[in-house]
Amino acid sequence: MNPELTHWTGPLGLPRFDLIRDEDFAPAFDACLKLAEDAVEAIAANPEPPSFANTVAALETAEEPLNRLCAVFFTLTGVDSNPAREALQRQIAPRLAAHGSKTSMDPRLFDRVEAIFQDRDDLDPQARRLTELTLRGLRRSGAGLTGEARARMAQIRERLAVLSTDFAQNVLTDERDFVLPIADGRLAGLPDWLLRSMRAAARERGQAGQVVTLNRSLIVPFLEYAEDRALRETAWRAWTARGDGSGAGGAKTDNRPLVAEILALRHERATLLGYADFASYKLEPEMAGKAENVEALLHQVWSPAKARVGADAERFAQMLHDDGINGALEPWDWRFYAERRRKAEHDLDEAEVKPYLTLEAMIGAVFDTASRLFGLEFREFDAPLWSPEVRAWEITRGGKQMAVFLGDYFARPSKRSGAWCSSLQQQHHIGAGQRAIVTNVCNFTPPEEQGAPAYLSWDDAHTLFHEFGHALHHILSDVAWPSISGTSVARDFVELPSQLYEHWLEQPEVLDRHARHVGTGEPLPAGLRDRILAARNADQGFATTEYLQSALVDLAFHTGAPPADPMARQAEVLAQLGAPAAIPMRHATPHFAHVFSGDGYSSGYYSYMWSEVMDADAFDAFLEQGSAFDPATAARLEEWILSKGDSRPADELWLKFRERKPGVHALLKGRGLLADAS
Template identity: 40%
Template sequence: MTEEATSNPFLAASTLPCQLPDFAAIRDADYLPAFEAGFAAQLAEIAAITANPKPATFGNTVAALERSGAVLTRAANVFFNIAAAHGTPAIQEIEQQIAPRLAAHADAVLLNAGLHQRFLNVPVDGLDPEQARLLDEGRKAFTRAGVGLDAAGQERLRELNGELSSLGTQYSQRVLQGGNDAAVHVEDVSELDGLSRDDLATAAAAARAAGHASGYLLTLILPTAQPALEVLVNRDMRRRLHLASVGRGSGTDSSNVLGLAATMATLRAERAALLGHGCEAERAIEPQTAPSLEAVHAMLTPLAGAAARNARVEAEKLGAVAGHAIEAWDWAFYSEQVRRDEFGVDLAALRPWFELDSVLENGVFYAASRLYGLGFTERTDLAAYHPDVRVWEVFNEDGSALGLFLGDYYTRGTKRGGAWMNSFVEQSALEGTSAVAVNNLNIPKPPAGEPTLLTYDEVVTCFHEFGHALHGLFSDVGYPKFSGTNVPRDFVEYPSQVNEMWILWPEVLANYARHHKTGEPLPDGTAERLRAASLWGQGFATTEYLAAALLDLAWHELPAGTTVEDPLAFEAAALAAAGVDLPAVPPRYRTGYFNHIFAGGYAAGYYSYMWSEVLDADTVAWFKANGGLSRANGDRFRSTLLSRGFSVDPLQAFRDFAGRDADTAPLLARRGLA
């Protein structure tokens, strides 16, 4: 073995706390050799499992497979977070090479007939419940992956998986490029009337960072709605910003992704048929908590009609306020005016009370401390993968170490849009590991020395993403496959949505919402006015979400052999068929920048936010009925649900927590659809 290979930081577990990757030692040149070594090592480990002359047992087959692939796991966990959070050209080039290789390697594991047969031969007798579940889920994984196909079928399946992986990488990278290219550059500051002094300073800094010698740059967040639309007075400026947002990915330049999206939908349909499903949506939903595609439609379709009716009523009201018909770029501006005039809530004016450090330490962490007894110590001695990333060590109430939490909050040109949680290390008793979780957001970075003041939506995102982190940190399972957020896609958003409930909880709000200059608390009655205003705009919010969810399903209900020649016409027809084609309420994501479903693992799964919200709204009602922010309630939620990962059926975990099945009434009330 060469000196370069033996010095590769991925070949052995990190010696840093909780096996935090040694980012100071990792170089771009380490990734490809680490992947190569990881592929080879796991295939050798699997060959040893299948060649074992002893009868198959849980230990020598199922647990052995769980132990395999350590080098590959370490390399992949770091690399794919870096690709999303700091995707430099060098990293993007590596991603293009490695994505299809990783898909081929997954096929080499799950299409291995000898390994599958050993799983079938493992006796169930004597296994504890988690072991029995791991064996059962493993057998299902082989079947879903196509191990039962004949040789020709498997060959085509491998081709499809490799091509889809490559196309997904291209889509993601083009969306990143398109978002950067579509940022709106403005020279005349008068066109930006409505932006605060801090907003203008941030926009000026963004312009310089992007290479503009002067002016201001309005960068884009991933969803359609852009925060500046709430405050920009100049209607033409609002129109420019909105059109820049919805036009991403559908122009004539190299960032166009429409053809990629259509091709991926066609290939996914072919793969679904090959695996015995009517469409990709059926295949994707089969392992979820939703019982069927029909059940998903049965939930979404009536909600869509009610939400669209509410949105039309809201549009009429906004038009009366504006004195003209409301266009998509007008909605947020006049909606904020209604919120100010009728509910006494000015979200833009609240930003001085939402300073990032206070939101994190006195809000997000404080709520976790009150509810779960957690303690947090920032570890400035531990290096992360970018200077903006911070590291905290997390402790249980008794002082025992729980894991590490990393926060990467600022946007940059190399970071994909949106917000997400990843794990660098997953908890598992088998490996003796604790969790290392990271939250990524996209908050515009202010000039040096200026405070980071958040919008209310960004406060919500901080609490939401930390809910995912808690799900990972609290994991207490035996096997990596079941760790933390490794749960069905339509359950994974549930714990994160629940964590949003503490934003306006009186003790929590009073602790973090302090004016960044004066230290004064929010004006009396602000929280009550925010709650009173929460139903306003639900027609818009629910419609834009459902439009995206139903568009996702439309793309993935295509039968095999279907090709889409005009993706934008397909999109328009899908929205019209679903009854959510309101010109003033565009989908939260359009085909040109729907990273969730074309590159983010949510294909036919964007419905999951609403599906999870049923559990979330019911859980919030449970907390309120049982004393709210208490250690007893936190311990119950942690022990019965957050710590269980996928080691138990997720809906059973909910029953263990709530003592019953979920009720939809709280969701309908929250959304104004009761």
């Protein structure tokens, strides 16, 4: 086995990706799975009476080689996929699920942890919390099942692992294989900065001229600026066809039958454990608790958002007709006319803004904000990573290492879409302890030429801040055990740090310091800055409505009996909502990766808004003290939110920080929807 897969020897403890070959992974998985099975068996079969040290604590390190191998492999499948890695991922997914089932459903482990839980009063608070969570995890995994139910649960988990892998790879195939060449005579309305990005995308794929791909940082501005309505329709249909059998991959990448099977298996899994449906199972450990609480929140926001888009739709339809186009306002029209209105009402041109929003300047803003709030220091260093584009920083505070941070910012055909934060290594205090190695992955459009500045949109800059908010949850983590470290928290709490951090991008003092013209070095003019901030909610009705549709469809899929035809159920939910025809779901079911390429956000896509209720209120805590950088509030945020992981229940941590429950008022105010609320 290649030792670099489990014993990392790169700078500051990073893996040496330059020493890892695809053919190394299969034998490594064989070896590490055997090591993990043996270690877990030794714990389960230990003849000594169960104790926290020989059972719960031992489980925290039992699978360390396998965990490190998985961290490397699944990082690569997300950021740099290839046929060999995809094939191995399909092979290894059911094996990992089978191992997980065998471990988490072992009745001997369940009995040992339950015995420790009965005597938990003698444990320190974090050990007691870890024991409670371990027992809950074993119970929810089916450790209490017997006979046929037990065997069936294991089959379900293995099959779900296969289906979710296939789902994700199908979406990636459709995204990777679609390229829309745009002839020189059909470029009307496209700004120079977008044309440069389109030409760079063409060169990357060995083509001449300019192309549109399904990279969000490319296709969204194309839909905003392209005057050629037919091309907008073609691009929009390809973007929304991912995974539905009509995309670039054809019937081979049709995810609809996979979705139906996933939903059926999730429902069966929940009922085997005694729950009414999957939503009841999934929401039990979350802050929301049950589906009714989720629906209550989402519908509070749906009404004012729908009122806003109703007024916007009328205006955009009139603009469409004024252009001499008969017929209804279509989904491929909305962004185009919204951008035209934004420019007219706020005198805001993206070409005027982009020279101030270079990637380098915004990275500086992200790091400087973290330094001012939490005293962090950043030192970039060289390391052999998976792509020359990936950058590495050591993060310290007062001379002490806090974490290693990796940034992979540019879109590539081999990278899955979207943006995410993940960790190669979790913080903990076991033995000598270890600090986090955390990664932010984005899909920004690369510069036209190597060494040239990369320009971000306002949304891209928000994404950069959002993902680093997740990273801070890892960087500032200060707990004893890896299972409760960093972002290992309730799903509807995990977005609080990330969405809260976005607020600092919009602070004038941050923009004035960092948004400087790439050519002249001059700061962002105050007038332009004010126009940017005034326009941030210009199309908030659209953004809120498309998100809520996805969240409500996700919840409906998992509440009650599973739908035999998910697409029909999706249509039914949208009809009941009275969803605007020109605003589809943000993530249509066949490419809803949050929900179907794993179950992290299944019955949980609502969590972004649940967390937003808190993040809006949390930022108000700073403003109430007169400064977005109030040191006492920042210290409380670190103490009670960012450093605690899941060492205490999320609602307790929130109340420690804010000393009151959050309300929806701040969210509606932040989205500019307060006037539309009844």
